[in-house]
Amino acid sequence: MASGVDLVIFGATGDLSRRKILPSLGALVTRERTKLRVIGAGRSHDTTDQFRELVKEASGNPALAATAEWVTLDYADPASFAPINALITGTAVVIFYLATPPETFSPILVAIANSAMVTKGDPSRRVVLEKPLGYDRKSAKELNAQLATAFDESQVYRIDHYLAKDTVQNVLAFRFSNSLFEPVWNRNLVETIQITVAEEEGIRQRAGYYDQTGAVRDIFQNHVLQLLALVTMEPPTTFDPDYVRRAKRAALRAMSPLDVTSAVRGQYEGYLDEPGVSLESRRETYAAARVSIENWRWDGVPIFVRTGKALRRRATEVVIKLRDAPLLRIGGRRQRGIPTLIVIRVQPDEGITLRIGAKRPGPKFELVPAGMRLDYAKLTKAPLPDAYENVLSEVLAGGHSAFPGAEEIELQWEIVDPLIKAWEAEGHPEVYPVGSWGPRAADDLVAGGGGRWIVSGDEAGTT
Secondary structure, rough: OEEEEEEEEOOOOOOOHHHHHHHHHHHHHHHHHHEEEEEEEEEEOOOHHHHHHHHHHHHHOOOHHHEEEEEOOOOOOOOHHHHHHHOOOEEEEEEEEOOOOHHHHHHHHHHHOOOOOOOOOOOOOOEEEEEEEEOOHHHHHHHHHHHHHHHHHHEEEEEHHHHHHHHHHHHHHHHHOOOOOOHHHHOEEEEEEEEEEOOOOOOOOOOHHHHHHHHHHHHHHHHHHHHHHHHHEEEEOOOHHHHHHHHHHHHHEOOOOOOOHHHHEEEEHHHHOOOOOOOOOOOOEEEEEEEEEEOOOOOOEEEEEEEEEEEEOOEEEEEEEEEEOOOOOOOEEEEEOOOEEEEEEOOOOEEEEEEEEOOOOOOOOOOOEEEEEEHHHHOOOOOOOHHHHHHHHHHOOOOOOOOOOOHHHHHHHHHHHHHHHHHHEEEOOOOOOEEEEEEEEHHHHHOOOOOOOOOOOOOOOOO
């Protein structure tokens, strides 16, 4: 009888594998006592002993390293995949993880399909793909079609690691298990929604990837739109993955394609001096846009999203601002109330905050902001698992709740494609200082909707 689990990592000696996949595997194997074998595969001429040393160093798990195997292959030569087939014969569950550049996806999938290593519809054979999933809607559609030739959709896992973060997973529980929020979660009481994905670092040594990709493809098309879909979707019939995906697809279909006249792009000062970046590069390291959702629940609600590198600090959060209460008359004068905010903080310091107005202690009737906070770090004595640990755990279990489906990916590209094409055709990004909150034009964008950027702990969020 077949037994065991083999995880075949293509590109196993690369940066992603060293920084994320192998450390998460080490923690997962230790915490859940999961038994699996790692098979590294790639173009480098490593030996199995060298790869085992890498696994030991990156994962911190000697037992995981002791059983690891290495296969040198040529992605364009299906015959070179034969040693993998020999290793996995008799293994109960085999997971193929493509931690490689997107241009290698096609030849790897062709080789897997032609090698009899998989049977379409067999849940014991799974494939995992890292973003970017395509370069635009057309290429994403072609990739999905190629996947469908060898794998059933139930065998495919498209990674968006943000969906595996505990705070993001809790958005559905927060929204739909608390009757307090459903009556206000619509255009009647929500004034605006904002999503910020800010990074403090620049592009580091990733010019080869980032200068071809940019902020919209890297963050908007996947993380931001997935977060927005979860926050704005209708209640699913059940919380089974298929029903959640249906609800997200409906939300994405209601989003209008991004309009260049309601968007801002920026490039941090010094980007052109980064190693590997062309002095003529017009690639955006910052993007902000207004999103319109044309359905009953959200019609007319201004929604603003932004992402950028080399910003003031690292922060990923969703801010839902409720409409202000009427002005209060206190002692013969009118006093403005404190804006009510629901803040879903994805990183760092994961948690959910409800900010309200309260009276300051003392004889005067003076309003000050007060907060009720759900702090995830305090819910458990153990450290929160890394998102990649959650991703790998779900792949091993055969679940799909943290993975977008094929149609979601194509819909997301449909939303961002017009903006990407317009920016690539003409114009230049606005240069912004490192350590700021981005271009000043982004402040004007939000001001046009009657507000300002909000980041918890730095409410103004301006430059």
